[in-house]
Amino acid sequence: MESCPYCKKEIDSLISICPHCQKSLKPDYPGMNPKWFLGIWIFFLALVAVMLISMFGR
Numbered sequence: 001m002e003s004c005p006y007c008k009k010e011i012d013s014l015i016s017i018c019p020h021c022q023k024s025l026k027p028d029y030p031g032m033n034p035k036w037f038l039g040i041w042i043f044f045l046a047l048v049a050v051m052l053i054s055m056f057g058r
């Protein structure tokens with residue numbers, strides 16, 4: 001058994017959210033990775049840039 005780092009109660013090591021205090025025990029979840037957000041932002045900005053160039057670049 002592991003213990004919750006927030007409320008110190010014993011929890012199952014397989015669960016991702018503590019049943020006692022409802023805190024997320026896996027902050028490194030891939031969907032919340034800052035690098036992932038940065039990649040999406042770069043893609044979005046590149047898309048906007050291409051749209052602007054295609055609209056005003058004629």
Ligand SMILES: [Zn+2]
Nearest residue numbers: 004007018021
């Ligand atoms: Zn807890």
